[in-house]
Amino acid sequence: xxxxxxxxxxxxxxxxxxxxxxxxxxxxxxxxxxxxxxxxxxxxxxxxxxxxxxxxxxxxxxxxxxxxxxxxxxxxxxxxxxxxxxxxxxxxxxxxxxxxxxxxxxxxxxxxxxxxxxxxxxxxxxxxxxxxxxxxxxxxxxxxxxxxxxxxxxxxxxxxxxxxxxxxxxxxxxxxxxxxxxxxxxxxxxxxxxxxxxxxxxxxxxxxxxxxxxxxxxxxxxxxxxxxxxxxxxxxxxxxxxxxxxxxxxxxxxxxxxxxxxxxxxxxxxxxxxxxxxxxxxxxxxxxxxxxxxxxxxxxxxxxxxxxxxxxxxxxxxxxxxxxxxxxxxxx
Amino acid sequence: xxxxxxxxxxxxxxxxxxxxxxxxxxxxxxxxxxxxxxxxxxxxxxxxxxxxxxxxxxxxxxxxxxxxxxxxxxxxxxxxxxxxxxxxxxxxxxxxxxxxxxxxxxxxxxxxxxxxxxxxxxxxxxxxxxxxxxxxxxxxxxxxxxxxxxxxxxxxxxxxxxxxxxxxxxxxxxxxxxxxxxxxxxxxxxxxxxxxxxxxxxxxxxxxxxxxxxxxxxxxxxxxxxxxxxxxxxxxxxxxxxxxxxxxxxxxxxxxxxxxxxxxxxxxxxxxxxxx
Amino acid sequence: xxxxxxxxxxxxxxxxxxxxxxxxxxxxxxxxxxxxxxxxxxxxxxxxxxxxxxxxxxxxxxxxxxxxxxxxxxxxxxxxxxxxxxxxxxxxxxxxxxxxxxxxxxxxxxxxxxxxxxxxxxxxxxxxxxxxxxxxxxxxxxxxxxxxxxxxxxxxxxxxxxxxxxxxxxxxxxxxxxxxxxxxxxxxxxxxxxxxxxxxxxxxxxxxxxxxxxxxxxxxxxxxxxxxxxxxxxxxxxxxxxxxxxxxxxxxxxxxxxxxxxxxxxxxxxxxxxxxxx
Numbered sequence: 001x002x003x004x005x006x007x008x009x010x011x012x013x014x015x016x017x018x019x020x021x022x023x024x025x026x027x028x029x030x031x032x033x034x035x036x037x038x039x040x041x042x043x044x045x046x047x048x049x050x051x052x053x054x055x056x057x058x059x060x061x062x063x064x065x066x067x068x069x070x071x072x073x074x075x076x077x078x079x080x081x082x083x084x085x086x087x088x089x090x091x092x093x094x095x096x097x098x099x100x101x102x103x104x105x106x107x108x109x110x111x112x113x114x115x116x117x118x119x120x121x122x123x124x125x126x127x128x129x130x131x132x133x134x135x136x137x138x139x140x141x142x143x144x145x146x147x148x149x150x151x152x153x154x155x156x157x158x159x160x161x162x163x164x165x166x167x168x169x170x171x172x173x174x175x176x177x178x179x180x181x182x183x184x185x186x187x188x189x190x191x192x193x194x195x196x197x198x199x200x201x202x203x204x205x206x207x208x209x210x211x212x213x214x215x216x217x218x219x220x221x222x223x224x225x226x227x228x229x230x231x232x233x234x235x236x237x238x239x240x241x242x243x244x245x246x247x248x249x250x251x252x253x254x255x256x257x258x259x260x261x262x263x264x265x266x267x268x269x270x271x272x273x274x275x276x277x278x279x280x281x282x283x284x285x286x287x288x289x290x291x292x293x294x295x296x297x298x299x300x301x302x303x304x305x306x307x308x309x310x311x312x313x314x315x316x317x318x319x320x321x322x323x324x325x326x327x328x329x330x331x332x
Numbered sequence: 333x334x335x336x337x338x339x340x341x342x343x344x345x346x347x348x349x350x351x352x353x354x355x356x357x358x359x360x361x362x363x364x365x366x367x368x369x370x371x372x373x374x375x376x377x378x379x380x381x382x383x384x385x386x387x388x389x390x391x392x393x394x395x396x397x398x399x400x401x402x403x404x405x406x407x408x409x410x411x412x413x414x415x416x417x418x419x420x421x422x423x424x425x426x427x428x429x430x431x432x433x434x435x436x437x438x439x440x441x442x443x444x445x446x447x448x449x450x451x452x453x454x455x456x457x458x459x460x461x462x463x464x465x466x467x468x469x470x471x472x473x474x475x476x477x478x479x480x481x482x483x484x485x486x487x488x489x490x491x492x493x494x495x496x497x498x499x500x501x502x503x504x505x506x507x508x509x510x511x512x513x514x515x516x517x518x519x520x521x522x523x524x525x526x527x528x529x530x531x532x533x534x535x536x537x538x539x540x541x542x543x544x545x546x547x548x549x550x551x552x553x554x555x556x557x558x559x560x561x562x563x564x565x566x567x568x569x570x571x572x573x574x575x576x577x578x579x580x581x582x583x584x585x586x587x588x589x590x591x592x593x594x595x596x597x598x599x600x601x602x603x604x605x606x607x608x
Numbered sequence: 609x610x611x612x613x614x615x616x617x618x619x620x621x622x623x624x625x626x627x628x629x630x631x632x633x634x635x636x637x638x639x640x641x642x643x644x645x646x647x648x649x650x651x652x653x654x655x656x657x658x659x660x661x662x663x664x665x666x667x668x669x670x671x672x673x674x675x676x677x678x679x680x681x682x683x684x685x686x687x688x689x690x691x692x693x694x695x696x697x698x699x700x701x702x703x704x705x706x707x708x709x710x711x712x713x714x715x716x717x718x719x720x721x722x723x724x725x726x727x728x729x730x731x732x733x734x735x736x737x738x739x740x741x742x743x744x745x746x747x748x749x750x751x752x753x754x755x756x757x758x759x760x761x762x763x764x765x766x767x768x769x770x771x772x773x774x775x776x777x778x779x780x781x782x783x784x785x786x787x788x789x790x791x792x793x794x795x796x797x798x799x800x801x802x803x804x805x806x807x808x809x810x811x812x813x814x815x816x817x818x819x820x821x822x823x824x825x826x827x828x829x830x831x832x833x834x835x836x837x838x839x840x841x842x843x844x845x846x847x848x849x850x851x852x853x854x855x856x857x858x859x860x861x862x863x864x865x866x867x868x869x870x871x872x873x874x875x876x877x878x879x880x881x882x883x884x885x886x
Contacts, residue, residue, distance in 0.1 A: 342693060342695070345693075346694040349689055350696065350700055352686070352704070353700035353701075353703035356703060356707065356763070356764075357704070359719065359722075359723065359760070360706055362730070363714075363718050366722065375728040377736075379730060379733060421612050422613060424609035424612070429610065438884060440610070442877060444614075445877070447617050447621050449817050449872075449873040449877075450621065450625070450866065450869070451821050451842065451868075452821055452823075452842075453821070453846060453849075453861070454624075455627075455862070456846065456849055456858075456862060457628060457858055457859055458623070458624035458625075458627035458631070460849070460850065461855075462624070481617070481620045484613060488613055538709060542710075544712040544823065545823050548823070548827060559711050559712070559713050562714050563713045563717075563828050565717055573722055576718070580718060583714055584710045584711060587709045587710075588710070590709075591705065591706070591709035592702050595768060598765075598768060599769060599772050603769060603810055604814075
């Protein structure tokens with residue numbers, strides 16, 4: 001239940017190749033996140049799996065069966081849309097119950113499932129309201145409820161948290177992770193926010209321009225990015241990527257060092273520079289430093305590090321945390 | 333304007349605006365008042381505004397003399413008939429253009445709008461002759477056909493804009509929830525489209541009721557709607573202002589009421605999206 | 609699903625229109641049926657050189673122009689007024705919009721008889737109050753009288769469209785310019801007017817299309833007279849076709865009317881096309 005395979009899947013809109021030939025295996029129960037910049041094809045990929053778009057070529061298998069030609073209604077998957085896509089003219093109860101009605105489910109059984117989902121999602125008090133009377137977070141939960149009751153083979157989430165404010169986003173992130181732990185069903189989640197990806201995923205698929213750049217666990221991607229793109233995409237703030245003379249010292253065309261892997265000193269170090277901007281959060285300090293011969297470098301210190309705009313500071317990359325990339329961007 | 337305006341200025345504007353509004357509305361008001369006067373009173377000088385003997389005799393006279401309700405009924409049948417027929421043809425068309433658009437969709441839509449700009453005189457003769465030969469002159473059916481055709485572009489256009497406001501994702505959600513086309517239409521699309529369909533129906537009934545070219549040229553005693561009936565007062569015998577007023581009041585009242593509810597639809601339907 | 613609508617409209621356009629074109633090349637009079645003969649462009653020649661045509665063309669232009677000036681000018685002022693805060697906005701709006709919903713035959717007859725009649729009309733009474741001679745509207749200024757009636761009916765349309773456009777103006781823009789130090793008249797000229805200009809253009813184009821076909825008001829008040837004083841192209845074609853039964857001549861006239869309307873339609877379609885996001 002919940003295995004999904006993509007074999008040499010492509011998608012073109014006219015002359016534009018949005019998804020280049022792509023292979024991917026998703027195991028039952030995994031929480032997989034598709035992440036990448038705008039336009040990388042992550043939403044398209046999700047919609048191909050859902051059946052809302054047809055593949056141009058390739059095969060999609062769901063639980064071992066070829067589902068490439070199967071219409072979305074029959075694939076046994078459930079989707080949570082970015083805009084929630086709730087039926088405005090139906091009550092919450094009817095919204096959640098709609099897929100069960102379409103499946104011709106027995107009324108008593110349907111009622112039980114709806115009540116169950118409502119309880120899990122804290123919606124029991126809102127069952128008779130209309131979507132228009134709910135807050136963003138509540139609508140989000142109704143959308144999830146509608147997906148849960150179907151007991152699908154997999155859940156598909158299309159940037160579900162983008163429309164929520166920052167605080168709510170953090171809460172919902174936790175709720176969705178808990179949901180995954182409870183239900184143990186495959187979840188495929190699309191986002192452009194790499195923090196969401198890192199915190200929620202079992203496995204991350206990094207996409208760029210229709211191609212998979214790397215697949216792996218969050219820590220795999222953090223510790224061993226396969227190329228410059230993944231290195232720069234995963235991790236916040238971004239990894240410092242330096243070319244030229246400083247990189248040659250490390251025997252690479254490009255060298256990368258994460259801001260949190262720099263040692264800071266006001267007296268000595270490998271790179272000498274002037275602080276351009278300093279950000280003091282109390283828990284961390286972020287410095288944007290102009291290093292002679294290197295460029296602008298971001299560094300992070302634990303706690304408070306008291307330098308400010310205009311001060312001189314010395315940065316030393318931790319030697320065993322330096323990433324080296326060849327001229328064509330691949331990790332050495 | 334989020335700023336507080338001085339009350340004095342507001343009062344001044346209020347008076348001025350009400351004055352202008354009253355002036356513009358006055359002909360309608362005057363017609364209404366005159367309908368309750370006797371004919372002698374109607375042409376009395378100086379004219380009276382409120383203090384005269386209000387009477388219902390004109391309303392009786394109009395109905396007796398001329399079978400008023402026949403013409404009223406003709407108007408109803410023709411407006412409603414052409415609107416419903418138009419909706420029946422337009423709903424599938426607007427549907428396919430809104431949800432399954434092709435490269436030709438834009439051109440087809442614009443071409444449809446352009447047919448509304450064809451002057452009626454350009455086809456007056458052929459239509460007249462065709463109707464004469466088919467025995468459709470002076471029939472309600474013939475008029476329903478013509479009015480359906482001249483208003484079809486507007487109906488299609490309005491439905492198209494309303495359908496397009498239905499978020500595509502909601503229909504996709506229905507598909508993901510297991511609905512095939514029939515269920516998608518029945519349980520999701522139509523309920524969401526009902527307000528749009530109602531608005532279109534409203535505007536079109538108004539336009540058809542007031543249409544005054546084909547209704548004047550293709551009808552005679554039998555199928556004449558109110559537009560043509562009122563026109564017969566242009567060659568009256570004897571005193572007739574009060575009766576004209578009564579007939580007019582009855583003819584315009586329903587549409588005035590409907591019109592008050594349809595201002596937004598008017599902008600949407602008759603500017604073809606060029607003004608938002 | 610699209611087919612019935614497309615087929616019907618296609619038929620509606622092509623069949624009668626091509627018949628009109630066909631007839632326009634015939635000498636065909638309904639009083640002498642069966643004697644049609646092909647006469648080429650003669651009908652067009654007669655129609656276009658008929659002094660009635662020049663009068664009709666002139667009247668059409670004056671009618672359309674006059675109504676446009678009154679409705680767009682008055683509509684703009686009314687829109688600006690209705691946009692102001694005052695008590696009872698909703699009701700005043702209803703009062704101002706109402707004339708558009710009155711059927712043309714009623715408007716025309718009410719104005720002609722109860723207002724403009726030189727003996728019994730309200731205007732006559734007002735004139736006498738001031739000791740002036742009442743104007744015999746339809747004898748002395750027939751075309752202007754028709755213009756007044758038509759303008760009264762279309763003023764609400766222009767007002768409504770312009771008011772809608774006005775209310776869609778972002779107040780942020782106005783506030784920003786105020787902070788930048790612009791006085792009210794300058795704000796009006798540089799922000800409000802350009803924004804309205806587009807809506808005004810749409811109003812002008814759409815009204816022109818409809819105003820070219822003014823018919824009922826003329827039929828019911830003057831029948832085109834006195835002489836040809838209130839005959840517009842539409843009425844002229846009607847008179848030739850259904851009153852003189854000159855199918856050939858009337859058809860030529862109808863085609864001329866179509867060509868005139870097309871000229872305006874081209875501009876209107878371009879504006880619509882620009883805004884259409886399909």
